[in-house]
Amino acid sequence: MSTPNVAANSGISAAAIERPADYRRVYVWELPVRAYHWINAITLVALCVTGYLIGAPIRAFYAAEAYQQYWFGWVRFIHFLCAYVYVFNFLARLYWGFVGNKYARWSAFFPLKKSQRQEIVDVIKADVLETKLHGPISTGHNALAGLIYFFTFLAFVFQTVTGFALYSSMSNSWMPRMFVWIVPLMGGDAGVRFWHHLFLWFFVSFIVVHVYLAFYHDYIEGRGTISSIVGGWKFEREKSDK
Ligand code: HEM
Numbered sequence: 001m002s003t004p005n006v007a008a009n010s011g012i013s014a015a016a017i018e019r020p021a022d023y024r025r026v027y028v029w030e031l032p033v034r035a036y037h038w039i040n041a042i043t044l045v046a047l048c049v050t051g052y053l054i055g056a057p058i059r060a061f062y063a064a065e066a067y068q069q070y071w072f073g074w075v076r077f078i079h080f081l082c083a084y085v086y087v088f089n090f091l092a093r094l095y096w097g098f099v100g101n102k103y104a105r106w107s108a109f110f111p112l113k114k115s116q117r118q119e120i121v122d123v124i125k126a127d128v129l130e131t132k133l134h135g136p137i138s139t140g141h142n143a144l145a146g147l148i149y150f151f152t153f154l155a156f157v158f159q160t161v162t163g164f165a166l167y168s169s170m171s172n173s174w175m176p177r178m179f180v181w182i183v184p185l186m187g188g189d190a191g192v193r194f195w196h197h198l199f200l201w202f203f204v205s206f207i208v209v210h211v212y213l214a215f216y217h218d219y220i221e222g223r224g225t226i227s228s229i230v231g232g233w234k235f236e237r238e239k240s241d242k
Pocket residue numbers: 044047048050051052054055056076079080083084086087156159160162163164166167168193196197199200203
């Protein structure tokens with residue numbers, strides 16, 4: 001990575017990069033947010049893989065007669081186990097939106113200020129057209145990322161509702177039973193299954209774009225985006241007050 005490239009993308013002049021700059025270390029992502037993030041990432045990937053296999057079982061895995069093996073049972077077991085972990089982890093994150101620090105709170109997800117809406121335009125230009133960032137960028141989620149996470153959270157709710165609705169026909173436990181009324185509302189089991197399957201592709205697309213953008217912003221902002229979701233700390237220029 002050459003210095004002129006960083007300068008071109010981040011809007012920091014090459015001279016400024018070579019000169020030492022004053023940065024302060026800011027504790028952005030608290031432990032509950034980071035724990036939520038990685039539990040969510042692991043379970044969501046497992047749900048996508050096992051969900052895909054439930055929808056399109058691979059014939060080659062059947063080495064013998066169906067009654068002689070249990071691999072599909074394991075796939076379904078992992079799907080249901082991850083589903084419960086994922087849902088309770090998500091509920092914990094919803095709660096943390098009320099009690100966490102200013103970067104984790106619900107207010108960080110909505111672009112209510114004019115400067116945040118400007119930031120959305122700026123970030124779209126930087127991400128899609130690869131122009132340089134103009135204004136200072138938020139230390140927590142940038143305004144566009146926050147809004148997208150909010151819509152992703154809505155998709156999490158939708159997938160949970162359709163998942164438990166499907167589960168209600170195969171379990172007598174109280175949690176799936178709470179969603180039994182969803183099934184006729186969505187045109188029966190086939191309707192629920194259709195939507196539950198369709199959203200798989202939303203999550204797959206989200207994960208690909210999200211991981212790419214996390215690394216891209218680490219590169220153009222140059223202040224520890226990737227390490228922040230592991231250790232919690234980011235860096236910001238002394239004068240920035242965003
Ligand atoms: C959040 C991410 C999730 C993804 C990406 C996902 C994906 C999928 C997919 C693609 C299928 C196969 C649908 C088909 O037949 O074509 C499936 C089945 C299923 N999922 Fe999910 N799912 C998720 C979460 C959940 C949750 C939270 C539950 C709640 C218990 C759940 C319960 C089920 C059930 C019961 C089935 C049907 C299993 C069967 O018929 O053998 N899923 N899932």
